[in-house]
Amino acid sequence: MEIRFSDHARRQMEERGLSEDMIVRTIRDTNGVTRQKENRYRACAFVRIGGKKFLLVVVYDMPTITTKEIVTAFLTTKFKKYS
Numbered sequence: 001m002e003i004r005f006s007d008h009a010r011r012q013m014e015e016r017g018l019s020e021d022m023i024v025r026t027i028r029d030t031n032g033v034t035r036q037k038e039n040r041y042r043a044c045a046f047v048r049i050g051g052k053k054f055l056l057v058v059v060y061d062m063p064t065i066t067t068k069e070i071v072t073a074f075l076t077t078k079f080k081k082y083s
Contacts, residue, residue, distance in 0.1 A: 002067045003027065009070040018056070018073050022047065026058045027068060039063065040071070044082055049075070057082050 003024055005013070013023065030043040036059070043058045054075040060068045076082060 004067065004069045006069060006071055009072050012072050012074070016074060022056060023058050023070055023073050026056050027060070042082070055079050055082055
């Protein structure tokens with residue numbers, strides 16, 4: 001599986017202090033994937049940062065069956081909304 005990062009995703013990750021490794025682990029070890037539209041998906045995984053529990057949300061497109069292109073990623077404490 002190829003994982004690519006859009007320019008927007010890279011900017012958002014940098015602003016939010018998220019690493020590529022965190023994003024890749026979320027996609028591979030997800031707590032669940034939700035289809036948002038035809039080729040867009042949302043993967044979520046729980047992470048601990050500074051002793052606090054967050055949900056890492058990764059939004060990606062699948063332009064081909066073997067490629068995931070990361071659109072954006074963010075941390076939230078709104079567990080019910082996204083999981």
